[in-house]
Amino acid sequence: MEHLQDEKSALTAGSELTNVSVMNSSRRRLLQSLALAGGYGTAAEGAEPAITIEVLRSASAVHGTNLSDDRLRAVKAIAERRLPQLRALRDFEFDDSVAPTQGILDK
Amino acid sequence: MPASEILFKSAAELATLLKSRKLSPVEVVRACLDRIEAVNPKVNAFITVTGEQALEQARKAEKEIAAGRYRGPLHGVPYAPKDLVATKGIRTTNGSRVNSDWIPDYESTVTARLNQAGAILIGKLNLLEFAMGSGQKGLVGPARNPWDLAYSPSGSSSGSGTAIAAGMVPLTIGSDTGGSIRNPAKSCGIVGLKPTYGRVSLFGVTTLSWTLDHVGPMARTVADVARMLQVIAGPDPRDRNAATAPVPDYTKALTGDVKGLRVGVPSEYFFENVHPETGAALRRANSLLKQLGAVMVDVKVRNAALCGAASSVILSSEAAAFHEKRLKEHGDLLDPLVRERLEAATFHSAIDYIKALRLRTVLMEEMRRVFLTCDVLMLPSGNAAPKLDTETVKTDVPPDPPPAPRPDTYNIANVTGIPAIVLPCGFTAGPPTLPLGIQFCAKPFNEATLFRVGHAYQMATDWHKRTPPLHG
Numbered sequence: 123m124e125h126l127q128d129e130k131s132a133l134t135a136g137s138e139l140t141n142v143s144v145m146n147s148s149r150r151r152l153l154q155s156l157a158l159a160g161g162y163g164t165a166a167e168g169a170e171p172a173i174t175i176e177v178l179r180s181a182s183a184v185h186g187t188n189l190s191d192d193r194l195r196a197v198k199a200i201a202e203r204r205l206p207q208l209r210a211l212r213d214f215e216f217d218d219s220v221a222p223t224q225g226i227l228d229k
Numbered sequence: 230m231p232a233s234e235i236l237f238k239s240a241a242e243l244a245t246l247l248k249s250r251k252l253s254p255v256e257v258v259r260a261c262l263d264r265i266e267a268v269n270p271k272v273n274a275f276i277t278v279t280g281e282q283a284l285e286q287a288r289k290a291e292k293e294i295a296a297g298r299y300r301g302p303l304h305g306v307p308y309a310p311k312d313l314v315a316t317k318g319i320r321t322t323n324g325s326r327v328n329s330d331w332i333p334d335y336e337s338t339v340t341a342r343l344n345q346a347g348a349i350l351i352g353k354l355n356l357l358e359f360a361m362g363s364g365q366k367g368l369v370g371p372a373r374n375p376w377d378l379a380y381s382p383s384g385s386s387s388g389s390g391t392a393i394a395a396g397m398v399p400l401t402i403g404s405d406t407g408g409s410i411r412n413p414a415k416s417c418g419i420v421g422l423k424p425t426y427g428r429v430s431l432f433g434v435t436t437l438s439w440t441l442d443h444v445g446p447m448a449r450t451v452a453d454v455a456r457m458l459q460v461i462a463g464p465d466p467r468d469r470n471a472a473t474a475p476v477p478d479y480t481k482a483l484t485g486d487v488k489g490l491r492v493g494v495p496s497e498y499f500f501e502n503v504h505p506e507t508g509a510a511l512r513r514a515n516s517l518l519k520q521l522g523a524v525m526v527d528v529k530v531r532n533a534a535l536c537g538a539a540s541s542v543i544l545s546s547e548a549a550a551f552h553e554k555r556l557k558e559h560g561d562l563l564d565p566l567v568r569e570r571l572e573a574a575t576f577h578s579a580i581d582y583i584k585a586l587r588l589r590t591v592l593m594e595e596m597r598r599v600f601l602t603c604d605v606l607m608l609p610s611g612n613a614a615p616k617l618d619t620e621t622v623k624t625d626v627p628p629d630p631p632p633a634p635r636p637d638t639y640n641i642a643n644v645t646g647i648p649a650i651v652l653p654c655g656f657t658a659g660p661p662t663l664p665l666g667i668q669f670c671a672k673p674f675n676e677a678t679l680f681r682v683g684h685a686y687q688m689a690t691d692w693h694k695r696t697p698p699l700h701g
Contacts, residue, residue: 178576187575196565200573204545207538208577211584214535222586223593 173201232260236396237696240453243399244302247294254287254294254305254349261307261351265397267701272373274391276312277320278352283307286349293347302456303400304347310402311386312353313360314444315433316340323435324356324367326562327555337433338468339402339444339461346460351398355388360409360437361548362564364617371617374416375697377661380614383416385409389447390417395699400457401447406437407540408611408639410445411651415666416614418653418695420683421447422454425673426646427472429458430465438547439470441540441643449693451652451683455479458676474674482677487685488522490678492669493603498533499636504612510655510665511609514686518607521685526603531595533641535588540640542585545574593645600672605682608638610651610666642670650679653692664692 175194178201182189189197235243235257246252262280269275290305310316313323315333322328340350358367364384365371372387374380375395382391386403390413393401403410405423414421422445434444446457459479465471494515500508519525549556549571556563556571563571599606612635642649647670654667667686671678687693 181576185575187572189572193572196569197573197576200569201576204541204573207541208581210535211538211542211581211588214532214584214588216584216587216591220587220590222583223590224586 173198173205230256232263235260236264237449238399239450240306240399240448240456241302241450243306244304247290247305248299250294254290255284257305258283258287258307258349258351261398264395264701265352268375268395268397268699271378271699272375272391272395272397273370274355274372274388274395274397275309275352276322276324276355276369276388279319279350280352282319283349283351290347290349300345300347301460303343303460306348306400307351307398308343308348308400308402308457309350309352309354309389309392309398310337310340311356311389311404313356313404313435314340314353314402315435316350316353319350319353321353321435322368324358324360324362324369325564325567326368327559329368333433335433338430338465338471339434341433342461343402343457348400348460354386354392354401357385357387357409358564358567359435359548359552360385360404360406361567361570363566366564366566373617374614374663375699376418376614376663379616380661380663381416381617383412383611383614386413386421386447390414390419390421393417393419393447393449394697396696399448400453402461403445403447404434404437405443405445405639405643406441406544407643410443410447411610411639411649411666411668414447414651415610415653415668416664418656418664418666418692418697419447419449420451420454420650420652420693421445422458422650422676422679423642423648424458424462424676425472425648427470428474428648428674428676429461430463430468430471432465432467432471436547436551438544439551440547441544443643451650451680451687452480452483454650455483455676455680455684472674477677479677479680482680483684484681485685485688486522487518487682490523490605490682491526491603492518492523492682493526493528493599493606495530495533495606495608496527497529499530499608499638501636503609503636506655506657507609507612507665511607511667514654514667515607517689518682518686521689523682528599528603528606530599530606530641532588532591534636536592536640536644537637539585539588539592540637540644542577542581543589543644545570546577546582546585549574549577589644592641596641596645596647596672604671604675604678606670608641608649608668608670609636610668611635611638613657613663613665638668647671647673648676648679650676650683652683652687653695654686654690655692656695 394417
């Protein structure tokens with residue numbers, strides 16, 4: 123959470139115009155982090171976020187796992203490899219009648 | 230009888246000799262223990278050998294059979310489970326340094342039922358750590374393929390495949406969350422069955438994924454696998470997902486007759502990029518089944534290519550939930566690959582997981598539709614075994630060049646819960662000469678149909694009778 127608090131500080135601190143670009147950048151990063159914290163979701167501003175150590179660090183903080191940078195570097199490679207499959211899953215258009223399967227077979 | 234004659238007999242052949250007292254369970258167990266001692270240093274299939282207990286059980290079985298108290302076709306026959314199956318009072322490691330000294334105080338349902346049937350536990354088998362590791366950095370290192378020690382037996386039930394192929398034990402138990410029984414069965418040239426979800430209780434089997442896990446039998450012949458399933462299948466109050474559907478007499482399916490059986494062959498996806506040798510073996514199998522009277526039917530499995538995505542999200546999310554505490558407290562003891570996979574899964578969202586479960590619904594409906602037009606579905610079972618050093622997944626360096634995309638032929642059965650069996654259907658020309666496999670799937674709770682087609686195929690071929698050039 124410390125990282126998010128830093129982001130919040132960056133968003134709320136600030137001396138006007140000199141910090142506009144910082145605010146935009148930080149806000150984008152925060153939104154990306156929050157999107158990622160819920161998976162690798164599409165950023166609120168429309169573009170799919172790149173998976174960076176910084177973004178993973180923020181998401182890890184949101185999850186409470188607080189992985190070290192070494193761990194995040196290891197995770198990043200797997201996250202990137204899994205991304206095409208996740209995209210395929212996300213892009214699948216479901217009929218509204220399709221509910222998730224729970225008890226998987228009639229017994 | 231010389232040990233060399235005992236080691237590669239099927240369990241059914243052993244049962245005939247044991248029942249008629251032409252062979253003693255003690256002789257069989259001793260032959261297996263000697264073989265394990267001779268070849269385990271080479272193939273690394275067993276993590277634990279329970280020699281004394283096995284001999285004690287063998288002597289007990291010998292007395293019971295002599296007294297006319299024959300329990301059935303597994304009585305006096307040795308078996309070994311993958312070492313993620315809990316065995317009361319016997320170390321169960323999950324192939325992990327985290328559990329290297331765990332001695333359960335309870336018995337899994339599957340081993341309890343085999344023991345009750347008179348089968349004799351002879352040891353515990355190597356595996357990829359928690360059924361998801363690299364195989365290289367687990368508790369005891371990798372099991373090796375008896376057909377060529379430089380090659381992998383595949384995983385995660387690596388020891389279960391190796392032990393049978395190497396003639397160390399006639400029956401084993403594996404677990405299958407994404408092909409972990411069927412892939413080693415193919416790579417080792419034996420038979421492996423992933424039963425219908427819920428057909429066999431998972432009580433006492435360490436979880437990888439609650440909704441994708443299956444436990445099932447492995448052996449040299451379809452008939453042996455059928456007899457094992459007969460014993461281990463059925464309802465279990467200790468597993469709320471265990472099915473209450475009646476267990477049929479599977480031996481009735483072992484007729485050798487497939488006349489009129491409709492074999493569905495997918496026209497898209499599953500056979501793409503299959504190695505030419507695998508493709509040729511599958512075409513020969515197709516022709517043979519036609520000669521035997523089966524009717525080949527073209528089928529299309531819609532959305533099959535998305536199955537891997539659903540499986541990946543469900544499996545890794547459930548595994549991360551199951552291992553959450555272990556990961557936090559003992560992450561440094563885990564195979565690096567296991568650790569990375571679990572940590573990466575913590576970044577999946579609830580929406581991703583729910584979408585994967587919705588996709589599972591779509592795929593289950595699709596399989597119901599497919600099985601309206603055929604009785605079994607014929608699929609490849611991957612290509613021949615990989616070299617051991619190439620099976621390790623490098624998590625920090627992308628493959629260069631990237632491998633050709635290969636269809637996912639295993640996960641469809643895990644995601645939809647349908648039963649699937651793999652049996653040997655040929656060998657590579659070599660060197661090295663490595664087994665090739667064929668896979669059949671059926672409707673839920675229709676394992677008997679798999680046994681029907683598999684047994685007929687084995688009666689008409691001799692691939693399952695070949696033994697690897699492995700000497701003690």
